Amino acid sequence: MNLDDIKDILELVREHDLAEFELERDGLKVRIRKAGREYVLAGTAPAAAPVAAPVAAPAPAPVPAAAVVVDEGVPLAVIKAPIVGTLYRSAEPGAKPFVEVGTAVTKGQVLCIIEAMKLMNEIECECDGEIAAVYVENGQPVQFGDRLFAVKVG
Amino acid sequence: MNLDDIKDILELVREHDLAEFELERDGLKVRIRKAGREYVLAGTAPAAAPVAAPVAAPAPAPVPAAAVVVDEGVPLAVIKAPIVGTLYRSAEPGAKPFVEVGTAVTKGQVLCIIEAMKLMNEIECECDGEIAAVYVENGQPVQFGDRLFAVKVG
């Protein structure tokens, strides 16, 4: 799948005036939603990657890139869980949450804590902007890749 | 699959100017060859037949209908083996074959013999016409449904 393929698909989608188009095959996933508010285009597999050694030396996991979603012309960054664990929205029990919808945030600001193996991992914001959505509740277990917050970039 | 579906397929084939079209699914097989000499359209499964009793009382097998093939505008009837056995082209060893290419034949005329369980089964022609092709050799084993002869109907 390359850019031309995607262009062709989009052309087809336009031509047929589709609302949604989804293609999933061999670890590749394309989803296009037309005539609406949200466009997502995400590739989930590197095309024919060279075979990785089955047991590689440990290395820190890269935090998954925030998916960028276009909402009414304003780019939205979705912050996802980089680790498995229990999520806390505030620094300590009973304290005020780090952020709420509408809170203005800056890059590097702590949005929540995920506890894993008794360690409190601070999850930082990856861009400047304003919290547009909160997908999680205090004390909730989160898996790798779960959506935590949406930030209106700006 | 009904006549309308077939019409639609033929329309599509015409529209796209296809040379051949083949569709095989659930025991149904459609093959269309355009711009040529031969058209075959054969359904191999009765559509959603009521479930047959697994062990029905024995009854004589219907001889499979001769497939009708259109060759340069002249209809050809293909005679197929109605039983498994050894095929003989003549009444006894060394005798002249019952028919050859070009032999004029009439309905009911013996075309060959198939031996099964020491019984000699005479295979009769199903229409009037002329032998257009011989697909089998003397002494050859034949399976149910094997093509034996083509008869130019007329």
Added chain:
Amino acid sequence: MFNKILIANRGEIALRIICACREMGIKTVAVYSEADEHSLHVRFADEDVCIGPARSADSYLSVPAIISAAEITGADAIHPGYGFLSESAYLAEVCEACHIKFIGPDPNVIRLLGDKARARRAMKKAGVPILPGSDGPVQGEENAIKVARELGFPLIIKAVAGGGGRGMRIVRNVEELPGLVKTAMREAEAAFGLGDVYLERYVESPRHIEIQVMGDHHGNVVHLGERECSVQRRHQKLIEEAPSAALTEKQRRKLGATVVEAARAVQYSNAGTFEFLLDATGNFYFLEVNTRLQVEHPVTEFITGIDIVKEQIRVAAGEKLSVRQGDIEFRGHAIECRVNAEDPEVFTPSPGLITAYSVPGGPGVRVDSFVHSDCTVSPYYDSLIAKVITYGRDRHEAIARMTRTLEMTVIEGIKTSIPLHLKILNDPDFVAARYNTSFMERFMPPARNAAKGPLAESA
């Protein structure tokens, strides 16, 4: 040993026989109807012959087609599997005339045991416990009433040529006897071309116990223990197991010895199954002999480690049995579920395209099947699509293993009986082995449940 075996069957049992032949280095010939052209048994046989159209009567049941296929391929033996022509004395005779070895008992033995009244007499003579009965076809109404009064009620009318429940009627009192005898005779006449019926005492809700035997042409006969097949729905076995929880070790030895003696008395060779009813007070009564390989033979293979199909081939080729009675050890417990392509609630067949198929592995699991993903289950034949057999150190482990195996089996595109099997496996009475041939009544849909018809036994 044979050079080439023709397998006069289809589906899982054709594949099962191909497996045995390949292990023995014997070539195989598959026969198939037009509906089975793309079947796995055609793919994995060394040669294949199309023998007719989809309808069984014109293909898998056609003796001339099968014999001709054997002749044009030069096969020196025919394995009939189960069903179709497997109990056809006629096929066995034609084979003999054509110098093709029929892998089964001799035709006269098939004929003797296929006639229910003659088989009864032969078994009685050999010392096998049989139900009190008319010892031959009933002769008119007066004779029937006289015999019935001697036997007592309830009793059962059975067709001499019977099978599958046809020509059978349960009689609860003398008033209904004459009418039911007439109905049964008409039904038998229609089904088998022979209206003769006989009377036998009727056992209420018995357990179905059967003994597997194997004989060779050197006078050796062994039994491979029993199987219990009491979970039946209208004479169709749904779940089979070995050993039976209803038998003591002493009963097993005694019944086994009786059957071996009887098999020897009728000069039985090859594989066969002696079926019995076990009543609530612990008495066994002879039911019939199936002179062929049984669908449920894998449970016996699991607990004995003996490959019954290979043994069949060896003895048909004139070799001696590879085991003596003393060598046969029973170890653990095995259960078979017959997975059918049918609605698990109303039992209507569900042929069609299988879009996804996956069965789990792990220890103690065997799956004999001919289906796979993207394969079509034909409406023309039996609805059995897979036999799932599990083995455990004990009955508890075998049941737990069966449950997890069926729960982890994926069959999409058609309906199967798996949900019904899971219900049965979870039933406290089944788990406690407190069951008999009436067990399935509670799982029947209400409408059908009320429908009349002879219940239990046979199959």
Added chain:
Amino acid sequence: MFNKILIANRGEIALRIICACREMGIKTVAVYSEADEHSLHVRFADEDVCIGPARSADSYLSVPAIISAAEITGADAIHPGYGFLSESAYLAEVCEACHIKFIGPDPNVIRLLGDKARARRAMKKAGVPILPGSDGPVQGEENAIKVARELGFPLIIKAVAGGGGRGMRIVRNVEELPGLVKTAMREAEAAFGLGDVYLERYVESPRHIEIQVMGDHHGNVVHLGERECSVQRRHQKLIEEAPSAALTEKQRRKLGATVVEAARAVQYSNAGTFEFLLDATGNFYFLEVNTRLQVEHPVTEFITGIDIVKEQIRVAAGEKLSVRQGDIEFRGHAIECRVNAEDPEVFTPSPGLITAYSVPGGPGVRVDSFVHSDCTVSPYYDSLIAKVITYGRDRHEAIARMTRTLEMTVIEGIKTSIPLHLKILNDPDFVAARYNTSFMERFMPPARNAAKGPLAESA
């Protein structure tokens, strides 16, 4: 007994463990990387947790991710399977600290036996035959030469923290020793972060024999007989079998007793495998202990009838072993072929979409797999896609059964090692059990065959 077990693995072994848990009525938690979202182990676990991206280091090898997954799901035990973290003393320690039961030996036992030099000393002390060696890391060139002269040539340099052939070198004379020691140390340093190496006498073309043990926390240890795994390609086992044709009954009993004694001496609990080299004159030499479930455990399950995974879970929960040594009977012969998604001639991996998948049934066949039709074999992990295990009354039957099973296996869309397995199964030396760890050299492609590298042992 445990209420819920988290399975810290993927593929066929994750499914194998799910099977055992379901049979025991224990709930399961699957963990998975983003690449395994649609895997069967995720489908059939009661709960599932995504623990990271495709790369193993960030998912299946991440101790924090696994422990967190156990904590958020409330799992009370972790089964590590094989590979990944299965021999991680660290994971076992963290489990202990978190009050989660690690299903495997105690962390100190894992640590002791994971250090090759310490394990050697412990085994020597327990009376296990070991190869003459340096009894600890070599200290500089002079010391190495001195030790080497005492041992004699050929000898082998091994990394203390070793595994998988890295940090290993065969030395044929004293001249090449200093250079090879340096190379091995560099390699060990790079691979394990620890450059220590030791010297050991080198056995030419040994057979690889291993003994399965099981211990509980009540001081009971039993052995489940041996497996022979001499068919290896670059430390990768391709075919395993039990019993080994190379052992007499007396040797089996003696080696078994020695291993049980040694396991008891180090307070071994749970499942483990003691690996040995068997030289041409019939001497055994300790190689290493794998402190985990082994890929090839099904061959032992087949000949003993014991479910090793269920036994692991039972003893981890504090129960006693369900069998004593006297109860364990070895019956028949079992063989395993590891079917890999790889080119059968040049051994390059062949991931991709499986378009058709079918494995035959019949008696004595077990297939542990996670693949199915329309499933994608990921390039990120091990190439093992199915373990085909067959059982027979004897070695001959097990081989014949394996051959027909592989011949009747359909896997389309990717290349597999099945053609190579069939070549091996047909090899007269393999059939006669005349083979050792050099056996596979003749099946290697010429280019690779010539390539240098430490041959044989381990894996």
